[in-house]
Amino acid sequence: MNKAQYKFDEKEHLHTLNGKPLTGTSSVVNVLSKPLTWWAAECAAVECLEAGVKIPTIREEYEKAKQSGNKSLAIKELEKKYPIFKRARYAHNESKKEAAEKGTDLHSELEKFVKTSMGLMNVKEFDKRTIPFQEWAEKNAKRFLASETNCYSERLWLGGVIDAIAELSDGSLAVIDFKSSKEAYPGQFLQACLYALQANENGLFDKTGTQHKKLDKQIDKIIIVPFGAENVVPEIRNVKDYQQGAEAAVILYRTLGFEERVKTQKN
Numbered sequence: 001m002n003k004a005q006y007k008f009d010e011k012e013h014l015h016t017l018n019g020k021p022l023t024g025t026s027s028v029v030n031v032l033s034k035p036l037t038w039w040a041a042e043c044a045a046v047e048c049l050e051a052g053v054k055i056p057t058i059r060e061e062y063e064k065a066k067q068s069g070n071k072s073l074a075i076k077e078l079e080k081k082y083p084i085f086k087r088a089r090y091a092h093n094e095s096k097k098e099a100a101e102k103g104t105d106l107h108s109e110l111e112k113f114v115k116t117s118m119g120l121m122n123v124k125e126f127d128k129r130t131i132p133f134q135e136w137a138e139k140n141a142k143r144f145l146a147s148e149t150n151c152y153s154e155r156l157w158l159g160g161v162i163d164a165i166a167e168l169s170d171g172s173l174a175v176i177d178f179k180s181s182k183e184a185y186p187g188q189f190l191q192a193c194l195y196a197l198q199a200n201e202n203g204l205f206d207k208t209g210t211q212h213k214k215l216d217k218q219i220d221k222i223i224i225v226p227f228g229a230e231n232v233v234p235e236i237r238n239v240k241d242y243q244q245g246a247e248a249a250v251i252l253y254r255t256l257g258f259e260e261r262v263k264t265q266k267n
Helices: 025-031 037-051 055-066 071-081 083-089 091-117 128-140 186-202 239-255 258-266
Strands: 006-009 014-017 141-153 158-168 173-179 211-213 219-226 235-238
Touching: 006 141, 006 158, 014 141, 014 158, 025 158, 025 186, 025 239, 025 258, 091 128, 091 141, 091 158, 091 173, 128 141, 141 186, 141 211, 158 186, 158 219, 173 186, 186 219, 186 239, 219 239, 235 239, 239 258
Parallel strands: 173 219
Antiparallel strands: 006 014, 141 158, 158 173, 219 235
């Protein structure tokens, strides 16, 4: 029987097994809505308030235009007439892009710290924003076992890239996921749990599909590091407490057709 061949196309961000595309782990948690609705509404409101726009005016015109039966066309017409309306609609997205760019930079710094701790890099000075995590790691992590490592599961039909894996002071193994959010969300723990399940099933790989580490024991902890918080405190959970929910999220993702929607949007 031929051995399963995993590969990761970094450019396309595509995980495959025997040439067939796997579902990306980070995509699965899209079945859960993030608690950011209030934030998106606030972005739009601030944009309008700063421009001194009378909200009722646009609302009234929108309701009249909507009577035409074509909601999309009504919105486009209002965007042309009121540029601020368009800016307000996408204010949350612009804010998210800016945060993502900053988050990518800090994520990279945290990666450098982990790799330096493993002897894979030799960075002398790190961004000061990584200090809280460095201090936590000195107290709680015996050693880092992997950084930016790939994993997959044939059972769940998933592929993913794990930020870091560490052996903690108590001897347990933990998946560490760096997030740019200001707090840790339930969906993030489910995502980290799925990484742990994949690593436990098959070990760790590089993007070419070469297995570079077979864990000598199961990963039983998941850690979310919300580095967007003012006081960065890694939050630790047990894999067993999230496994059922994580696997249910995979089933729900496919049942609701999320994967098909993504394919349709790409085409």
